[in-house]
Amino acid sequence: MTGVGMVMRKLGSTAKPVQDIKVENGKWTIITTTTFKTTNIEFRLGEEFEETTADGRKVMTKMTLEKNKLTQDQKGVNGGKDSVLVREVNGDTLTMTLTADNVVCKRTYKLVNLAAG
Template identity: 55%
Template sequence: MADFAAGKWTLVDTTGFDEYMKAVGVGMVMRKMAAAIKPTQIVEVEGDRWTIKTLTTLKNTEIAFVLGEEFEEVTGDGRKLKTTVTLEGQKLIQTQVGEVDSILTREWDGDTMIMTLKAKDAVCTRTYKRAV
């Protein structure tokens, strides 16, 4: 059981988010709105089945998946992707295949979750803290 990941996580710091959003094709207006938001992620784990809810004042999204099984994902900005998620230790790797491929990695260390988003040459790092 991935107890280390389960819980509520609040964004506390971000770098390179605008560059990442540009790389995946998000327009300027949506990028400006998204940059101003501090999302909360709720991670639920039951065996190999995971649910990640991303809550914002703009739009809420949810993905539910079984580790290693491909599923269709629609991102908050409307991109339709084929996604597969794997777990390596305390690192969740979300591989998204679509018009622009990207890899989202969530790595946990105690009460901190570091999320790294990569597409083309853009790399974004988002730091979350466990909410109490």
């Protein structure tokens, strides 16, 4: 895969995703929903797992948590690109920063419901 195609790039730039993050008995679930796609990952902190990203890349992922930052470290499979997503909560805002190669993308979410888990 050489990169994200123009159609996927346009769709991604106009999407207004909703992320539902849950933790139950040490198992995390992140469901990201847009009008054209839903992705779902389930994991335990510190344990590597196979993931297919929203843009179709196959990666091996490890999630870590440090204070208010959840880091998603993705290593490309079969020559695919590596990327890192950091979700940081400050008050009622979640900022997600995605870094791949020298490109950085930031997306800001408004927390709707913060339940203890």
